[in-house]
Amino acid sequence: MKQKFVAFLILFFLLVSCKKDENSSLxxxxxxxxxxxxxxxxxxxxxxxxxxxxxxxxxxxxxxKVWEKGELSGGFLVAKGDKILFEKYRGYAKENDQIPITKNVPLHVASVSKTLTAMAVLKLVEAGKIKLHQKVTDFFPKFPYPEVEVFHLITHRSGLPKYEYVIDEMKLNPPHGKYFTNQDVLDLLIKNKPELARNTNTGFMYCNTNFALLALIIEKVTKNSFPIAMQKMIFQPLKMKHSYIFQPKDSLRAAQSFYNRGNKLFPNDKLDWIYGDKNCYTTPRDLLNFSKAMFSEKFLRKSLKDSIFQPYSNERPGVNNYGMGFRMKNFDNGERLIYHNGWWHGSNSSFSHLLKSKVTIIAIGNRFSGRVYSALALSGLFEDFPPEKEKLAKVLSDEKEQPKEISEPKEVSGDVTE
Structure with missing residues (x-):
């Protein structure tokens, strides 16, 4: 009995010590x-x-029409300035109808994570710890593509091969355990030196490798793990209390994702541990805080903040383009729509940041459906985006005009498409 009591005390003090260490590290x-x-x-x-x-x-x-009739699962929020105009949640975060999704349940926003990664990079640029036109080889001397800069990563102009394609084509397995990590991505580029998908800085090519490397650069510069760095730099200061970057220890608490109908889970994937390009779990309200902050004059110095929303891939004319961590649509009437979508497994997301009207539109789903992306069309309610107004009219006019289910968003060089 005495031995059990002593063991209990040791465990108790270890837990307290770990908690103190965790708090101090943040x-x-x-x-x-x-x-x-x-x-x-x-x-x-x-x-x-x-x-x-x-x-x-x-x-x-x-x-x-879209969420209820489509049996979607997740959260949907629209706000103008400080005022939330509409907010609804439905579905479950865990299989067998466990943990109803509410305003406090974080969901995987997939590639919308890129917007948060980009803003962490820009904060380090503002602080003089990173230069936008700094070579990636400055951080990783063995990196085999000497022309690639931080700017090329954050604007998707690096021309780097997509790590998921390289892994599949070379039939690679994770070198340590069941899952690839960001370091594994860097290591496979250094070891295998796959050819560039296109010459660096010759045009746009959406590529998850870019943001996986940006996460590694953040770790190198801050001397913190990416999940901890994001807590310190973005989540804590912006009161995003329910947001985190997924780590293996989060497996039990993380919301699961499902196929379109029923309760069938998407299986785990060997790429699930890679972050920066994905793996941010957050809520519509937390993401609203992030959007609100980006409207602030104190978010970044003005010149740097304005550079976020500029189109950088203009080799071919087209409506679609990319800034720094944000997609955009440049319409013929001179108006610009700023947004980002996301997809991974059964998770879909859409995040619109409307510069003129100061409106935020957020849709996060954990039951796979291309209908989630139709939230972007709501932007036509607030600003002069004729194509989005037309899309919204179709969605609302007839149930037959509901957005079709889609698979992975497609990309073409030059003009950016979903």
Whole structure:
């Protein structure tokens, strides 16, 4: 009995010690967005809508047709300034109808993670710890592509091969255990030296490798793991209390993702541990905080902040383009729509950050459905985006016009498409 008591005491003090170490490791000693007061970002006019009642009715109609009839699972939120115009949650985070999805349940936002990774990089640029046009070889001397810069990674102009394609084509297995890591991605590029998919800085090519490497650069510069660095730099200062970067230890608590109908889970994948390009778990309300902060003049110095939303791939004319961590649509009338979509396994996401109207539209689903992406069309309610207005009209007019189920978003060189 005495031995059991002693063992209990040792375990207790170990747990307390670990907790203290964890708390001390999260001390905000990195460049972060702690200077952004979320309650002071907008004035009263920013949150006002002349036709608010009509828009709220339209949002309800959209939700009923797309989410309810489509049996989607996840969270949906639309806000103007500080004011949430519409917010709904449905479905479950775990199989067998366990853990109902609420405003506090984080979901995997897949490639929307890239926007958060990009902003962490830019905060380090602002602090002088990284240069946008710095070579990747400055961080990793054995990196076999000497022309590639941080700027090329963050704008998808590196021309690097997609790690998922390289792994499949070479039939590679994880070198340590069941899953590949970011370091494994770097190591396989150094060891195998696969050919560039296109010459560096000659055009746009969406590539997850870019952001997996950016996560490694963040780790190298901050001397923190990427999950801890993101807590220090973004999640904690912006009060994103339910957000985290997935690590193996999060397997039990992380929301699961499902096939389109029923309760069938997507199986685990050997790429599931790679982060930076994906693996941010967050909530619509937390993501709204992030969006609100980006409207703040204190988020980044103005010149750097303005550079986020510029189109950098102009070799071929087209509506679609990419900034720094954000997609965009440049319409013929001169208007610009800023957004990012995401997909991984059964998770889909859509995040719209409307610069003029100061509107945020967030849709996160954990039961695979291309219908989640139709949330982007709601942007036509708030700004002069004729093509999005037409898409929304089709969605709302007839059930037959519901967005079709789609597979992995497609990319073409030059003009960016979903």
């Amino acid at each position: 001390k905000n000693d990195l460049p972060n967005y702690g200077n952004v007061e979320l309650d002071d970002v907008f004035n009263k006019e920013d949150s006002k809508l002349i036709n608010e009642s009509e828009i709220e009715n339209t949002l309800q109609l959209y939700y009923d």
